[in-house]
Amino acid sequence: MPIDAAGALAAAPRVREIAWDHKDVQLYHLGIGAGRPATDPGELRYTLESRLHVLPSFATVAGGGAPGVIGTLSMPGVDVDLAHVLHGGQRLRLHRPAVPVRGRARASSRVVAVHDKGSAAVLVLRTEVTDADGPLWTDEAEVFVRGEGGWGGERGPSGRPSPPPAEPADHVVERAVREDQALLYRLSGDRNPLHADPEFAARAGFERPVLHGLCTYGAALKAVVDTLLDGDVTRVRAYRTRFAGVVYPGETLRVRMWRAAGRGREETERGDAGEARGALREVRVAVSAVERGDAPVLADTVVRYG
Template sequence: MALDPDAIGAESGPRRTTWESKDCILYALGVGAGVDELAYTTENTKGTEQQVLPTYPVVLSMDPGIFKRFGTFDWAKLVHAEQGVEVLRPLPPKGAVLTTTRIADMFDKGKAALVVTESESVDEDTGEAMFRTRSALFIGGAGGWGGDRGPSSTWEAPERSPDHTVTYSTRADQALLYRLSGDRNPLHSDPAFARRAGFERPILHGLCTYGFTGRALLHALAGGDAQGLRSMDARFAAPVLPGDTLHVDIWGTGDGEAVFRTRKDDGTVVLTNGRCTLNAGAAR
């Protein structure tokens, strides 16, 4: 059982993905948006044009086909390690894209490996780039081929108090709602499966925590306007249980950029290495 380092540069796709208004609303509800965010949770509110959360592309760009190019590995030892998204054009509430995903790199961590994938999605009709995503996947037991260990992180939270802290409570059934956007992994719904994986009960999807954090950035830095947030990158640091409260600490760093982290009530950091950029003219 081994990964194939020669697969670096391999591609899958283009894969066609479509979405409609209700899909955008379901995703928004899944990451905690509600009655105070009707631009994201309704399509027929008078005087309010529907918008799409800028983290929604992490759902649209998923392509299971790329995993077939990794080589062989134990799926039970695969963990989502990092996620990034860059929105090049505001997403319409209905559309279709063609997504090409490539294996950008593989790093040998000794007893484990880190596989980095990058995707670009273009408008099906015009060919114009709509969004890009980047994922890093940590795979236990898959290292040891003598490859590059990869770059070290230089991210540090500023020593001053955050400029903003946004607090959201997740629901006890949050994972059951979020899974309807496409990730049906039983780790997030089946108590017996979660126990076999070493958890007391099903955990929240990492990308759900990512979406909650994206909402915090959107409202704290861009006045809640989807066109304000251009990019967002973060590393998954610890699991979240449905019902946990999340606190998103945000520090502006100038020139339309900010760094952030997300933590639980007990101080456990669940998202770290957070960086985001705003589009020119975004409220902040």
């Protein structure tokens, strides 16, 4: 069997040293669509080194990119065809208020779950990143592998995306995706040919190369930060999504946002040592492709902030 679940779960963590600086941050921001209009003060926070703030989703590419889809396929116990693989979901938790503009850290990655969905397998790859001052962030990627289920393992949580809230969104913004967006974004580390090579995309079942899911993930977070958090990237504490569909370069993203209301939607944030840091709120987000009848792109998406 190409996926040895027991072997993947028992394998020792894969550890690597990562480093990044302002040029990596700026390239990432440009890759997710920042810098338009180029002279807008709000955009200069993402593009000009003298004013630079780091969007937390940069964590997914810091040091050349978290292992993610490509890295999961090289983990012990995993031997599958890249053309059968899809990125199913992503979770990020920040352990400090801000990702530094430049840094050097240690990234430790391991498979923490393997689910048997019958016709497919889902692997969860967790990456813990720490520097000399302690934990920076924890990142989890869910990797969906078609045709690799059916060995009798645990099914795990439902992979079916939930519908967005029925009530009208509190805010709706639209963001155009450039024709060359995937070519620019891949320079931050994700060289999966699905996003650049038409022949590979056709073999994987797509009419043409698709945008990286993590590019849409970053663009959606930027929309939330700019719209609801006054551009303050340090307020983001956690961010999760499920990839519900693809985006083709040149399309328009519609980002709908609902502020959580009512009791039970807020809680006290606590640090790794257990100290209270204040109340957390959350906003639910749904992203769709405008030109394809609002086809869902990101679902079950939540930004938690302080």
